[in-house]
Amino acid sequence: KNEVEQSPQNLTAQEGEFITINCSYSVGISALHWLQQHPGGGIVSLFMLSSGKKKHGRLIATINIQEKHSSLHITASHPRDSAVYICAVKSYGGATNKLIFGTGTLLAVQP
Amino acid sequence: NAGVTQTPKFQVLKTGQSMTLQCAQDMNHEYMSWYRQDPGMGLRLIHYSVGAGITDQGEVPNGYNVSRSTTEDFPLRLLSAAPSQTSVYFCASSYSLHQGHEQYFGPGTRLTVT
Numbered sequence: 752k753n754e755v756e757q758s759p760q761n762l763t764a765q766e767g768e769f770i771t772i773n774c775s776y777s778v779g780i781s782a783l784h785w786l787q788q789h790p791g792g793g794i795v796s797l798f799m800l801s802s803g804k805k806k807h808g809r810l811i812a813t814i815n816i817q818e819k820h821s822s823l824h825i826t827a828s829h830p831r832d833s834a835v836y837i838c839a840v841k842s843y844g845g846a847t848n849k850l851i852f853g854t855g856t857l858l859a860v861q862p
Numbered sequence: 863n864a865g866v867t868q869t870p871k872f873q874v875l876k877t878g879q880s881m882t883l884q885c886a887q888d889m890n891h892e893y894m895s896w897y898r899q900d901p902g903m904g905l906r907l908i909h910y911s912v913g914a915g916i917t918d919q920g921e922v923p924n925g926y927n928v929s930r931s932t933t934e935d936f937p938l939r940l941l942s943a944a945p946s947q948t949s950v951y952f953c954a955s956s957y958s959l960h961q962g963h964e965q966y967f968g969p970g971t972r973l974t975v976t
Binding site: 753755756784786792795796799807834837839841849850851852853855 | 894902903904905906907920921954956957959963964965966967968969971
């Protein structure tokens with residue numbers, strides 16, 4: 752079982768819909784990242800969270816440390832939101848400085 | 863700032879050839895890392911560095927070498943390319959990982975080994 756699990760793996764939505772992507776993890780963490788990757792493109796950091804909630808434009812990220820769960824919400828979705836969304840966690844402790852990545856959620860927003 | 867730059871964008875190698883993927887950042891970040899991205903798998907850490915002169919292995923280091931002679935540059939060397947190294951490679955940097963600072967990624971290098 753992966754230490755970081757995302758759901759769903761694939762998501763198709765109609766323009767304007769409210770979208771939720773989930774991330775669950777099994778390790779203790781000091782921070783969680785949400786990243787966006789457009790097809791054939793680079794990776795961009797959207798949020799870094801250690802508690803609570805952050806908002807940037809139409810994007811909202813929340814984290815529940817006790818439940819080891821984070822969600823990324825997109826309000827009023829648009830075709831330009833079509834991308835792969837990746838959750839990654841920084842575990843605390845341990846010998847390795849690294850992020851643990853989920854396999855990503857492929858989002859397609861249709862006009 | 864240019865951010866994180868990578869060259870080349872695309873590369874085709876024959877089995878057994880060697881090459882170096884270049885990565886540079888102009889943000890004075892201490893932490894730099896190399897990842898590979900393969901279909902159906904999350905990004906996997908190859909090597910990382912917490913500062914000039916300091917490097918360490920990630921989870922998939924075999925077949926790759928790195929060095930960090932300056933804060934800015936972190937090249938990844940493929941010693942003898944194999945088809946299993948066909949992948950997309952991303953370089954990333956951040957101020958540090960200890961408090962989970964924001965990660966900045968390069969545009970990626972798509973490598974095919976035939």
